[in-house]
Amino acid sequence: MRTVAVVGTSLAGLRSAQELRSRGYDGRLVLIGAEPPYDRPPLSKDFLLGKVSADDLALADQDDLDALDAEWHLGVRAEKLGADGVTLDDGTTIAADGYVIATGARARTLGPARNLKGVHTLRTLGDAVGLKRELAAGPASVVVIGAGFIGAEVASACRLLGHDVTVIEAMPVPLAPVVGAGMGAVCGELHTEGDVRLITGVAVAGFTGADRVTGVRLADGRELTADLVVAGVGARPSTEWLTGSGLAVDDGVLVDSGCVTVNPRVIAVGDVARYRCRLRGRRIRAEHWTAANEQAGVAVENLLAGSTVTHFARHGYFWSDQYGRRIQFAGVATDDVRVVEGDVVSKRFVATYHRDDILTGVFAIDSPRPFTKLRRAL
Template sequence: MTGTVLVVGASIGGVRTAQALRSEGFDGRIVLVGAEPHAPYDKPPLSKQFLSGAWELEKVLLLTAEQAAADGIELRLGSPATRLDVAGSRLLLADGEALDYDKLVVATGASARPSPWRPESGVHVVRTLDDSRHLADALRQDGPVVVVGGGFIGAEVAATARGLGHDVTVVDPMPTPIGRVVGPEIGSIFAELHHRHDVATRFGLGVEGVEGVAGNLRVRLTDGSTLNAATVVVGIGAVPNDGWLADSGLAVENGVLCDEYSRAVDAPDVFAVGDVARWFHPGYREHVRVEHWTNAVEQAVIAAHNIAHPDDLRPHSPVEYVWSDQYDWKAQIVGRPVLGVRHEIIGTLEGERPRGAVLYQDDADRLCGAVTVNWPRALVQCRRLVTGHAGYDEALDRIRALVSAGPAMAAVPATSADG
């Protein structure tokens, strides 16, 4: 196939789409548009290795100018898209440039949900390279850190800040961290993980206000207490970057509404991938939006195939997978644990060297999800079992059989994704 494909968004979904187009044999023009002036970079390390200083910028880059040139990918960086003219097949950029296209892929991702508290300085979010750099500068100064939000980003920032020697407190209105994902009982184990590393937690409480300036902040909680902080980090979710499409005529409802092939509804020349896409999942029979790195990569490959091979369309029907590095844990979650009506722990999630898995049973007696900790072999097996709609008893037997294999089996990598 020839013609011009515009990929709008230079994060993982956009970069992988552009690269996959070439792998799928597309020999036309590919233009990758990015709002930021930086070379495309990966985001998971921004709350971990890059934030701590363990990794330099070069290690988080997804695509250099030289690599883009070698693949025949044109880069338009530093000027965000401002308007999409679907009828005219034209994209307008903030610098006034207009780009025509035959196919267009929306891969603009999501932004950190803005902090409702805006003192003079000292309150941070972590979503972009510049966010991470600014927070890293703040963490080079002494003083306690308060993290608002006990989800994955909040937990990873807390672990990084603690590793840099700060006193850290995590605040979240939920009674346990990531309880919405793994349930309250397993969520309490994640709370204990913070405590084992001397991180204080104030779960079940909200934040009423943040006052002061960087280095001297006061965080007021809903029980009337106050926490002192030099730095506050807010991690309270993300929102899709779809505002620029408001007058495009595309169906935009918590992301770009797409069919199972990742094509925008009523606009077959427009596709969407990653955090900004809300597509019809054939397995779940509903529209979903998934903010996972792995989903963005997999959906990019599907969209690229469907653009390059319009007579051989493939649906995007993934099993969710996400991982999080917290302290000495690599926690990996597959499927939908939230649908579980019961669960069982195999191995252990306690002690100095935890290695275990939590398997969740749905109301049809199937394995609907799993959480593994420091056990890649079990994660590989669980992904296969969830994908294959395995019965719960079968899944328990398979994972129990891995226990006797011992820690050496855990050296088998679970996935090419690494945060």
């Protein structure tokens, strides 16, 4: 390959570029992205709390970026992938022999609140800067919609900053699809113990306010006062620019277990990739830092080989910091859950998941060492 174009310059794109060079690729390397590479997990935690600045979020220092010997196109977005190459929104078309799709995902928005000031999503550094600025102005009441990891981390940060916080979750139990109902209920208790009001099992029906949000209406008729709203209701993969490309797209770019698309010259990694998970027997999107970091090596090896010669078979792993506690999870949740160390009441424990007495997953709160040991046994 004489030219490889990496579309997307967040973690998955940067790691793919680094893997290309580390595996001996010495051709032209083009990186295309709206933003320079930076770390996203701290945005909902330490950045909002003022513990780190934007400068602290860089994924690589300038010397490491220079070592890639890459051609950078920043501040632009890909509009089309066709036979002639990648067409950018500034009119440039870049032809390549191989392509890495790492365009990630964007935050889902709530239609009724689209034109209201004071309603935020949190996905990018720009989102975090805007939210942090408003929080510094001292809103009396913050409503967080969604008790997933982003929503929970934002709620925790807002409470630590002294705001009155309510979390609304449409599901009866937070995080149940990810960690199971039992451990999801434990995660829900962290909100209550952190002096945050948690409302579950009810959807958001609408908002009040003419120009700026003043409240949130629930489907059961209740209305909550809200000076500021943060919507953490998931993400949508950024695939619109691939219309007409010939690639299969359905809630992400469809790839095999090696992150290779129907075209062996095109791979997809990170949040945008919906890969065939051999452990679960179906296609999934893994919207976690570790997946983006680890998929790159597998995908690049297959791109350089011209076919799928290796597979991504790592168990999913993620962590979350909420209310001063560290939550960790790896593997697949099942109904057979066993607390094997510590106790749930103190919120310092390790639980394991099993299927036919085979270990499938590990969940822990504030127990990093035993968690790590059990994770290795997966």
